Amino acid sequence: MQDLKDPDEKNGAQAGIQVIARAASILRTLENHPDGLSLGQIAKSVDLARSTVQRIVAALAAEDFVIASGPGDVRIGPGLVRIAASVASNTADLIRPHLRSLGEEVGETVDLAVLSGGSTVFVDQVPGRHRLVAVSAVGERFPLHCTANGKAILACFSPEDAEELIDRKSTRLNSSHL
Numbered sequence: 001m002q003d004l005k006d007p008d009e010k011n012g013a014q015a016g017i018q019v020i021a022r023a024a025s026i027l028r029t030l031e032n033h034p035d036g037l038s039l040g041q042i043a044k045s046v047d048l049a050r051s052t053v054q055r056i057v058a059a060l061a062a063e064d065f066v067i068a069s070g071p072g073d074v075r076i077g078p079g080l081v082r083i084a085a086s087v088a089s090n091t092a093d094l095i096r097p098h099l100r101s102l103g104e105e106v107g108e109t110v111d112l113a114v115l116s117g118g119s120t121v122f123v124d125q126v127p128g129r130h131r132l133v134a135v136s137a138v139g140e141r142f143p144l145h146c147t148a149n150g151k152a153i154l155a156c157f158s159p160e161d162a163e164e165l166i167d168r169k170s171t172r173l174n175s176s177h178l
Contacts, residue, residue, distance in 0.1 A: 022048060023056050027080065030066065034117035036073040092124045099126045109134050113149035116141065118165050120150035 025046045030037065039057065043050040057074055060066040064079030095112055103110040109128040113120045119141040127133045144150035145166050154162040 023060060026056055030076050036075040096124060111136050111149055115153050120144055120147050120153060
């Protein structure tokens with residue numbers, strides 16, 4: 001039987017998949033740079049032509065997935081944050097029974113925290129059963145080096161990468177107090 005699909009249609013589907021992969025690569029690059037990057041920096045990081053990155057960033061901005069507030073400032077946008085937040089709340093719901101089980105087993109407070117923009121963000125907590133209980137503010141953000149959870153996160157990185165995360169956050173904190 002003869003294939004009735006138009007060869008251009010097949011190429012169009014592959015091109016669409018390639019664009020999605022490229023957009024995802026750009027978003028992953030921005031994930032590690034909460035203060036933003038220039039189009040040139042993004043292009044270099046994802047190994048694409050600047051003009052290609054500019055078109056993809058424009059499409060992502062139209063969907064509110066990135067904010068391009070200036071020539072050197074492309075950042076993750078609120079549209080993507082809203083999508084991620086809906087997953088995060090679902091993730092916390094899925095993990096909560098495991099937190100409870102672990103808390104019952106060890107009798108201590110159990111936290112769920114994530115790395116976000118060079119900080120620790122507390123997502124959920126199951127209090128321990130002792131009289132003295134450490135309480136973390138769910139949703140609060142803390143420098144990585146200032147909490148046990150942050151230190152555990154830093155331990156997952158090479159010493160150089162951990163130091164860079166701490167230095168980047170410290171630089172931002174210091175410059176915001178000038």
